[in-house]
Amino acid sequence: MKHKLILIFGFLLVVKGFSQETPTRFSLQEAIDYALEHNRTAKNAARDIEAAEKQKWETTATGLPQIDAKIDYQNFLKQQVSLIPAEFFGGNPGEFQDVIFSPKQNMTATATLTQKIFDGSYIVGLQSAKVYLQISKNAKEKTDLEVRKAVIEAYGNVLMAEESVNILQRNIETLEKNLFETQKIYENGLEEQESVEQLQITLSGVQSNLKNVSRLKDLAYQMLNINLGLDINNPTVLTDKLEQLTAQNITLDLLATDESIENTIDYRIAENDTKSKELLLKLEKSKALPTLNSFINGGYSGFGNEFNFANSDQDWFGFSLLGVSLNIPIFSSLGRSAATQRAKINLEKAKDDLTETEQKIRLQIASAKSDYQYAVEDYDNKKQNLNLAERIEAKNQTKFFEGVGSSFELRQAQTQLYSAQQEFLQAMLDVINKKAALETVLNTIN
Secondary structure, three states, rough: OHHHHHHHHHHHHHHHHHHHHEEEEEOOOHHHHHHHHHHHHHHHHHHEEEEEEEHHHHHHHHOEEEEEEEEEEEEEEOOOEEEEHHHEEEOOOOOOEEEEEOOEEEEEEEEEEEEEEOHHHHHHHHHHHHHHHHHHHHHHHHHHHHHHHHHHHHHHHHHHHHHHHHHHHHHHHHHHHHHHHHHHHHHOOOOOOOHHHHHHHHHHHHHHHHHHHHHHHHHHHHHHHHHHHHOOOOOOOOOOOHHHHHHHHHHHHHHOOOHHHHHHHHHHHHHHHHHHHHHHHHHHHHHHOOOOEEEEEEEEEEEEOOOOOOOOOOOOOEEEEEEEEEEEEEEEEEOOOOHHHHHHHHHHHHHHHHHHHOOOOOOHHHHHHHHHHHHHHHHHHHHHHHHHHHHHHHHHHHHOOOOOHHHHHHHHHHHHHHHHHHHHHHHHHHHHHHHHHHHHHOOOOO
């Protein structure tokens, strides 16, 4: 039986370890959808909405009936003595008799119901709670846009790193082959030692670059995992390819999108800030209005020189009270006026900030459109340059091994090719990132 338990336990550990190492596979859209649900910042923004909804009800509840109850118990360790004229008891005029009016112990149970009838600040509070909820929703929308943009950039960085590693590995294979052949030619006395050394220098540089890019690839995966809301070392597999995503993200129709400033999230956030300042002004003005509240309470009191309040024969005396309270602000030494003027100043500032935000958004949209258009144009240019660099490098290889080209010319062509390869990868990544940036500014998610 003991051996069976050991085998079962070992099997469970193996299964658990295997399940933990199962890679998580994502296309770009799947990664975005996953991040919007699991990214920690996005989850906290959703919690802020829940908190705002609770606060809205909390504010609403302050204007609804409130019921409180309390129980007071008093035990006079030394009872208070009062003096009354002795002649009330048949004594001599001018003399006093000490009397204890209250029993040694008493207990009172009271319940009170209060209700606001009119309070200007409560009305403003209800409006403010709605605006605060809208602010939280707008913050969540902006967070989702930023999370989406961050995931796209991180996803693209991983794909670029993967492509860079593949390209560098192919370059190393080609260089090693060239070096081997050149070494043999040199050993046969048909090539100079400088040609071998030139290739060794090039190969060493590419190998060093490969090591660096491999490290950067690991960091890119970790950054992507953080944006997705996964463990930093989670094994993640990406199913999209860089060139495929680039082709999908070349949509020049986006450049003709109408600039609906009022629909952008930054404008709505600034607009909500203006509304909140308007409500603060209303709040200060409401403080000059009367407030009217009502209440009703009732309870029972019991008295005795001993603690007999739990006995069934204890006498309890009931009481109740209905009241209305009217509070009228009359003079505050101009304090309320100063507060109102300050709120007006803040409102004017918020209006100017809204106008400033509108102008900045127009500039951001124009800049983002220009950057995206340039990225598409640069992609076409870098693609052509890569084709040219590949042909130039191939020609120089042929010339070199035919003995009509120098090793310096070959190394120049190779360096130009490697630079064109990286520039092309960066151009593809720029198309994806610049489109994401434009969509974020426009608040247009296709």
